[in-house]
Amino acid sequence: MKTKFLTLLAFLLLSGAFIANAQKCNYxxxxxxEFSGKVERRILKxxxxxxxxxxxxxxxxxxxxxxxxxxxxxxxxxxxxxxxHLKLGDKSxxxxxxxxxxxxxxxxAANQIFSGFAMTYPITKExxxxxxxxxxxxxxxxxxxxxxxxxxxxxKKIEKTKNYAQCILAD
Numbered sequence: 812m813k814t815k816f817l818t819l820l821a822f823l824l825l826s827g828a829f830i831a832n833a834q835k836c837n838y839x840x841x842x843x844x845e846f847s848g849k850v851e852r853r854i855l856k857x858x859x860x861x862x863x864x865x866x867x868x869x870x871x872x873x874x875x876x877x878x879x880x881x882x883x884x885x886x887x888x889x890x891x892x893x894x895x896h897l898k899l900g901d902k903s904x905x906x907x908x909x910x911x912x913x914x915x916x917x918x919x920a921a922n923q924i925f926s927g928f929a930m931t932y933p934i935t936k937e938x939x940x941x942x943x944x945x946x947x948x949x950x951x952x953x954x955x956x957x958x959x960x961x962x963x964x965x966x967k968k969i970e971k972t973k974n975y976a977q978c979i980l981a982d
Contacts, residue, residue: 850870862950868980880928884924892909894909895932900946908932950962
């Protein structure tokens with residue numbers, strides 16, 4: 812009797828640990844194209860007013876997206892070929908290259924004008940698997956003329972980036 816109880820208790824504890832560790836995927840956008848059957852998903856997270864970061868998938872096309880808000884009515888574009896550097900949880904660095912120009916979209920917030928830029932960077936499945944394994948610790952988005960925007964992730968957000976990569980890779 813005692814052995815059955817201990818076995819049941821061990822099973823319940825292991826099941827509870829598995830459920831607690833299971834990650835729920837909260838997509839900002841998710842749909843399946845009616846004609847191609849391709850899955851389209853996006854996980855967009857705001858880290859502060861000035862910076863948002865997204866994981867995106869359309870079928871087997873994976874991308875990271877970086878959104879930066881800069882004070883003022885900016886009249887420059889961030890050119891195709893701009894870089895995004897990711898410092899991963901294991902201290903390795905991943906470099907991605909944007910695939911299109913990012914033009915400013917001006918808007919007013921709190922009685923101030925800002926310019927928003929949206930950059931898109933292709934990423935491979937293997938690179939996403941690396942992020943899933945070790946997470947992202949630091950992001951540097953290059954803007955223009957050697958200027959850049961940095962975002963440092965704390966331990967909890969590093970863990971979340973692992974989950975985002977896992978969710979985007981899920982079939």
